[in-house]
Structure formats: C-alpha cells, structure tokens
Amino acid sequence: MTLFDAAQNADLQTLQHAVEYEGQNFRERDADGNTILHYAVQSGDLAKTAYLTDFLALDPLDANLSGVTPLDLALQNGAADIAAYLAERSDIDPAHSFHNPVRRGFYPDPSWIRVGEDYYMVNSSFSFFPCIPISKSRDLVHWTTVGYAITNPAWARVARSEGGRGYWAPDISYDPASKRYYITATYRGNEGDPERRCQMVVSADRPEGPYGEPAWIHEDGIDPSIFHDDDGRHYMLFNRSVRMAELTPDCRAMKAPARLIWGGDVKNKTEGPQLMKHGGYYYLFAAEGGTGSGHRISAARSKNVWGPYENCPYNPILRQDDAGGYLQNCGHGKLVQAADGRWFLCFLCLRRGPDGTAPMGRETSIAEVTWTPDGWPVAAYGRRPRAVLNLPLPEAIPTAAPAGLTDWKGGEWVTQRALDAANFAVENGVLTLRGNGLDLCEMQMQGLLLVRQQERAFTAETELDIPSAGTAGLTCYYDEHSYLKFGVGPDGLLLQEYAGYEVISAQTAPLPAGTSRVRLRVTAENGNRAFAVQDGNTWRTLWTIPEPRYLTSEGLKCGKRFTGAMVGLYVHGTAAVRFTDWAAAWPRPEGKR
Incomplete structure (x- = not known):
C-alpha cells in the first residue's frame, strides 16, 4: 500500500504503520503535485490529518500544481474541523489570506517602490506596447495598471522587435533630491542589430507618469537598476556578475566606465542586481543560477558602495528547492519596507503544470522578509517561496485603471x-x-x-x-x-x-x-x-x-x-x-x- 492509499483509504493505525515502519518518501507527490497531506484531507479524517501535520511536519500550505493547498481542499470540501485545525497549525486566517502569484499572467522581472502608503511596481514587456506596465497597490496583493514607461510609439523602438526582444527587466526608483521617479530597462535588439543590448532611462515627477523621452546608455549588459545614494550620487548596476557605473546628476548618462563590484555567491549567471542602504551597510541583491530550476536570490553587503562585498552566510535568501513545488524558478527580486516597518520581497516565478509547461510565463509573487540577529534579510518560512500568506496589509480596493x-x-x-x-x-x-x-x-x-x-x-x-x-x-x-x-x-x-x-x-x-x-x-x-x-x-x-x-x-x-x-x-x-x-x-x- 502506498502512502497515498494509506492516507486516503486506510485507518489511522495502518497509516501510522506505513509511515513509521515502511520508510517511504514523505515528500513524495502524485502527478498533480498533491502531497500525502492532501490525501488525508480528502479522506475527511481529522486524526490522520493531524498525525501527518504534527508528527511528519507536513505543511498545510504546500500547494499542488493547481495551487490548491491541503487547507484549501478542506475548505472546498466543507470539512470545517479539518480546515480550522490546519488554519491554526499554519497560523493562517483563511478570510484574510492570499495566494501567490499576486500579478498573474505574463508579469516577469518585478521591481517596486513605496510612495507613502502606495506601492508601485514595474514589469518587463518585451516587444509588447505600451512598454513597461506600471501598477499600483495599497496592500501589496491587489494591483492595477495605472501607466506605462513608454506610451509614444515614436520613442518605443519596438516596431522591428522580434518576439522576446524589446524591454527586459525594468527597475523603478525615486531620487529624493530631484523629487523624480526613474525607470530603467534593457533594450534588447534583434540578433542582427548593430547594438544588441543597451540601457534605457526615463523619468517623471509622478510614479505613474507620464514619463519623458528615453535616454539611451550604450553599455552592454542586462537587468539595470538605479541606486540613488544619500550623498546625492547616482549609480547604475547591471550584469556580467554585478557591475556598476556612476551616472550624471540627471541619470541620463554614465560619468565613467562600469566596473565589477561583486562576482555573486554561486558565481553562475549572476544578474538582476539591486542595491539598497540600510543600517550603515550597502546591501546588494542579485538573481543567480539562470532562469531555470537553479534560479535564486543571493545577497551581499559592504560599508563602501564600491565594495568589496561580503557574501550573506544564509544565501540563497530565497530559492525553490522542491522540484515538485507549486512556484518554480523563483528569483529576480527587490526589497521594500512597508509603512509599518516590515519588509517584503517581490520575485518572479513560474506555475508549471503536470505536462511541464507554464502557459502564463513568468509571474510576480511576494514573500515576507525577516532580518537575522546579525543583520541579514532572508525570506521568511525557511527561505522558500510560499503559496499562501496572510494579507500583509489591510486589504484595499484596487485603484481604478485609466479610462480609454x-x-x-x-x-x-x-x-x-x-x-x-x-x-x-x-x-x-x-x-x-x-x-x-x-x-x-x-x-x-x-x-x-x-x-x-x-x-x-x-x-x-x-x-x-x-x-x-x-x-x-x-x-x-x-x-x-x-x-x-x-x-x-x-x-x-x-x-x-x-x-x-x-x-x-x-x-x-x-x-x-x-x-x-x-x-x-x-x-x-x-x-x-x-x-x-x-x-x-x-x-x-x-x-x-x-x-x-x-x-x-x-x-x-x-x-x-x-x-x-x-x-x-x-x-x-x-x-x-x-x-x-x-x-x-x-x-x-x-x-x-
């Protein structure tokens, strides 16, 4: 008898014997990504569900490939006693929780900022137009597109872009000195173009725009971000490990050539760099391991903006290490501090089905972040992406989209x-x-x-x-x-x-x-x-x-x-x-x- 059979069809004693004497793989999933705990919930037996949760430490929020957790299944089946038990054990309020991803569908490569009590996010648009959607939220979960970085076709340069080219990995930032918002992204040309990669920068006096005519920074690399230091200087970061260049005061050109500041933690396809200052340190974050199953977020820090940078001893600070898990290929993130002082991380992910495909492409999820006693930020709940979380902030009505x-x-x-x-x-x-x-x-x-x-x-x-x-x-x-x-x-x-x-x-x-x-x-x-x-x-x-x-x-x-x-x-x-x-x-x- 398999553990799935025992969890769903056998009595508690038989299940206990299978668990404790037959030495099977307790993380095993079926073809649809269901865990043993899903089968116990399906049986309607609270005692079996509690046994697997309490003594095998199986997670009530471990979703199958459809995003359904054991807690969801109990709620769907009307098993109130099991649902209440699993909610209590996972510290989740079903009435005030949400499911990742928060931006569902093709919304890859997220970057975000907080403006007062509002949050703004940008995502890659590739060859689609308008370019680089800007979305707004009050609770980090419900997002509405309120603008685009480029809305003028004459500025977009995508008329010739083949599918998959165009605008990659944007970043949104705010410069308190000039009181302007900046969006930068890689413009990826076609294979035969004279310049295959350069960086685009636009700015505006409001986060939703309208943004002005782009500036073009002719530096090879991908995944740019802009860091505005508190001494009034500005820096652009991009890949080939992590390189950085100081920018002019208007952030529309480089003052000097880029140079390497960090080789990454695993030193494999380090990209998507982000820099922030906190507690006297410059914290550097980057995606590593490629955009497949090895994708992750690593961190480093330094007292000097140019380094050298010390690797975080807890790296990766976020990674999906379960090949059968609901959210896959998780990486490319940025931290934001909420108005109440807590920290959150946005990151990209895939929802891959039993057939191995992910029709929606790369999407955006979020994670809560905790700071270790020695001053390192890591994703909560074991540095793994979680399918279900309590609402991080009071639920807000989504912002109305622009008319038209x-x-x-x-x-x-x-x-x-x-x-x-x-x-x-x-x-x-x-x-x-x-x-x-x-x-x-x-x-x-x-x-x-x-x-x-x-x-x-x-x-x-x-x-x-x-x-x-x-x-x-x-x-x-x-x-x-x-x-x-x-x-x-x-x-x-x-x-x-x-x-x-x-x-x-x-x-x-x-x-x-x-x-x-x-x-x-x-x-x-x-x-x-x-x-x-x-x-x-x-x-x-x-x-x-x-x-x-x-x-x-x-x-x-x-x-x-x-x-x-x-x-x-x-x-x-x-x-x-x-x-x-x-x-x-x-x-x-x-x-x-």
Missing part, C-alpha cells in the same frame, strides 16, 4: 509591437479595429489587441460584426511564431493554428443562417480548448482541440520565448471591424478568499 482603450470592457489591452492609433477607436462602448492586410505571423501586422492569460482554465468571448472581407475574431497568441485564430468572415467561421513558420491546421464551418453579427467563445479546461458560436440562445461547439503546447515558452523552439500566453482580438484584412463586446473569466482553482 487600456480599460475597454475591463481588459488591460496591449499589442505586439505598436498599434497605429488610426487603426482603432472606442466610441459609445464599441471598439473599431482595422487591419492592414497582414497576418499575425508578419512583423508589421496591425489589428491585434491582447490581454494576458491569467489561468490555465479560462473563457473568453467577443461579439463582432462580420467583416466584409478577410476574417476577424478571437486569438490565443504567444508571438508571431505561435498562435491560433478563431474568426469569422463573409465565407464562414475559421479555426486556424500556426506554429513555427507555417499553418499546422485549418478548419471551417458555415455561418448561422441570417446573421450579420456573431458571438464567439473559446473555453480552456481539462486539457482541451473548445470553440463555440452562439446560435440563437444556445452555444454550439464547433471544434475541440488538445491544449496547444505551442502557446507556451516550453512547447516550441523558435526565437526567444521569454513571455507568456495572451488572449484577445484580431483583424486579418483591411476591413474596419466593430467589436461590440468582450468578456474574459479566469477562475482560480484554489478559490478566491
């Missing part, structure tokens, strides 16, 4: 590269989107609006007028090398899949009789995607396909795949198409509390 296209029908809309303003308009709640005759695989294509996919399971719908030529409708999109289109044209309905450099499947169906407008729906659940059209008052499913692996970073080797899956609207052709509605739902398996 970015919030049409509740969507946070972006496009691949830049969308010509002449090709879209919103009037009286109706979006008109025009293509330029090019398809989604072509770099200069116009007529594409996207939102980030937030969960594996989702539903997206749109209602549109049937175009007079070409097709328009819904798209599930990763980049110009991988997408599908579920659209409609004068000749009928179309489902087309594109992967690599070619169409890999195409299916057609006739239109419902007597229609000039259609409502389309794509549903992802249980490992499949279904495509349906509304026919009168009912939905008619036309096609069902297996979940497309080509819509993930792991599922296709083609170009640089560092982003995440998107869902949205497209127009292929030159018609101006009216979209009268859009709706998307992202149900969370663990439930919202």
Whole structure:
C-alpha cells in the first residue's frame, strides 16, 4: 500500500504503520503535485490529518500544481474541523489570506517602490506596447495598471522587435533630491542589430507618469537598476556578475566606465542586481543560477558602495528547492519596507503544470522578509517561496485603471509591437479595429489587441460584426511564431493554428443562417480548448482541440520565448471591424478568499 492509499483509504493505525515502519518518501507527490497531506484531507479524517501535520511536519500550505493547498481542499470540501485545525497549525486566517502569484499572467522581472502608503511596481514587456506596465497597490496583493514607461510609439523602438526582444527587466526608483521617479530597462535588439543590448532611462515627477523621452546608455549588459545614494550620487548596476557605473546628476548618462563590484555567491549567471542602504551597510541583491530550476536570490553587503562585498552566510535568501513545488524558478527580486516597518520581497516565478509547461510565463509573487540577529534579510518560512500568506496589509480596493482603450470592457489591452492609433477607436462602448492586410505571423501586422492569460482554465468571448472581407475574431497568441485564430468572415467561421513558420491546421464551418453579427467563445479546461458560436440562445461547439503546447515558452523552439500566453482580438484584412463586446473569466482553482 502506498502512502497515498494509506492516507486516503486506510485507518489511522495502518497509516501510522506505513509511515513509521515502511520508510517511504514523505515528500513524495502524485502527478498533480498533491502531497500525502492532501490525501488525508480528502479522506475527511481529522486524526490522520493531524498525525501527518504534527508528527511528519507536513505543511498545510504546500500547494499542488493547481495551487490548491491541503487547507484549501478542506475548505472546498466543507470539512470545517479539518480546515480550522490546519488554519491554526499554519497560523493562517483563511478570510484574510492570499495566494501567490499576486500579478498573474505574463508579469516577469518585478521591481517596486513605496510612495507613502502606495506601492508601485514595474514589469518587463518585451516587444509588447505600451512598454513597461506600471501598477499600483495599497496592500501589496491587489494591483492595477495605472501607466506605462513608454506610451509614444515614436520613442518605443519596438516596431522591428522580434518576439522576446524589446524591454527586459525594468527597475523603478525615486531620487529624493530631484523629487523624480526613474525607470530603467534593457533594450534588447534583434540578433542582427548593430547594438544588441543597451540601457534605457526615463523619468517623471509622478510614479505613474507620464514619463519623458528615453535616454539611451550604450553599455552592454542586462537587468539595470538605479541606486540613488544619500550623498546625492547616482549609480547604475547591471550584469556580467554585478557591475556598476556612476551616472550624471540627471541619470541620463554614465560619468565613467562600469566596473565589477561583486562576482555573486554561486558565481553562475549572476544578474538582476539591486542595491539598497540600510543600517550603515550597502546591501546588494542579485538573481543567480539562470532562469531555470537553479534560479535564486543571493545577497551581499559592504560599508563602501564600491565594495568589496561580503557574501550573506544564509544565501540563497530565497530559492525553490522542491522540484515538485507549486512556484518554480523563483528569483529576480527587490526589497521594500512597508509603512509599518516590515519588509517584503517581490520575485518572479513560474506555475508549471503536470505536462511541464507554464502557459502564463513568468509571474510576480511576494514573500515576507525577516532580518537575522546579525543583520541579514532572508525570506521568511525557511527561505522558500510560499503559496499562501496572510494579507500583509489591510486589504484595499484596487485603484481604478485609466479610462480609454487600456480599460475597454475591463481588459488591460496591449499589442505586439505598436498599434497605429488610426487603426482603432472606442466610441459609445464599441471598439473599431482595422487591419492592414497582414497576418499575425508578419512583423508589421496591425489589428491585434491582447490581454494576458491569467489561468490555465479560462473563457473568453467577443461579439463582432462580420467583416466584409478577410476574417476577424478571437486569438490565443504567444508571438508571431505561435498562435491560433478563431474568426469569422463573409465565407464562414475559421479555426486556424500556426506554429513555427507555417499553418499546422485549418478548419471551417458555415455561418448561422441570417446573421450579420456573431458571438464567439473559446473555453480552456481539462486539457482541451473548445470553440463555440452562439446560435440563437444556445452555444454550439464547433471544434475541440488538445491544449496547444505551442502557446507556451516550453512547447516550441523558435526565437526567444521569454513571455507568456495572451488572449484577445484580431483583424486579418483591411476591413474596419466593430467589436461590440468582450468578456474574459479566469477562475482560480484554489478559490478566491
């Protein structure tokens, strides 16, 4: 009998015997990431649940690959006694807790600052436009996009950017002397460009912007950040281990060449450096080990800004060391001190499913930080990422998003590269989107609006007028090398899949009789995607396909795949198409509390 069988189906005595005499792996997980404790909770037996929690020290907050913890499972099953016990043992208030990630979907490489009681975060946008989203929160958990670092297409330089290029690893900072906010990021060119990597800097007098025209610092490297010292000097840090250069007072140029200040702790792919001053020390943080399973955050400190830096004896200060854990590839973080004096860390992570793919790409999670008696910051709870935490601050209503296209029908809309303003308009709640005759695989294509996919399971719908030529409708999109289109044209309905450099499947169906407008729906659940059209008052499913692996970073080797899956609207052709509605739902398996 396996431990899973004993935990779910046997009595307590049999489970105890299996644990204490059969010497099995108590950290074992099933194919869906469930632990032995999940099985005990599923049995509804409080005594078995308590035995595994108390004497094997299994974690009630250890999530499976869907993000469901044993505590979540007890709540979902209505097992009030088990839920109360697990909540007490894990020091969690289910009514005032949250699940990581806090920025779900393609929000990689986070950096944040506190402004009074408000918090602002930036994330990478790669070749998507507007560039570098700026989000705001009052509680570190609920975030709303309130601006972008670059909103002028003429400044963006992404019109030629291949998927996976563009703006990498931004940082947001504040200079109290000039009372200005700065955002810097690496601009990553295409492989054949004369300069493949340089650093971009913009500034504003408000954290949400608007930001001015970018300055370009022609120094190779990635993942820049800006540190404003209390003596009025400014420094930029970037990788190749950790290098640093002093900047001019306006932070738009380097005063002297960059030089190495720290080789890192594990000395392997050290990047994403951040510098802060606290308690008389300069603390240096960096991501190490590459962006795969070895990803981590390491720390060092020095009394001198130029070093030498002493490695933290507790490194890594955050790392996922459980290959079956819910949050994987955790690293690239930055500390912030809350208004109440506590410290928190934002970091990137992946939610990888049983098939090994992570459709949402790299996302943003947070961790509470504690300071050791000898003055080192480490992530709480064993320096590991935690799936569930108590709300760090009183829950706040999310900030309202700016009016306009970015919030049409509740969507946070972006496009691949830049969308010509002449090709879209919103009037009286109706979006008109025009293509330029090019398809989604072509770099200069116009007529594409996207939102980030937030969960594996989702539903997206749109209602549109049937175009007079070409097709328009819904798209599930990763980049110009991988997408599908579920659209409609004068000749009928179309489902087309594109992967690599070619169409890999195409299916057609006739239109419902007597229609000039259609409502389309794509549903992802249980490992499949279904495509349906509304026919009168009912939905008619036309096609069902297996979940497309080509819509993930792991599922296709083609170009640089560092982003995440998107869902949205497209127009292929030159018609101006009216979209009268859009709706998307992202149900969370663990439930919202």
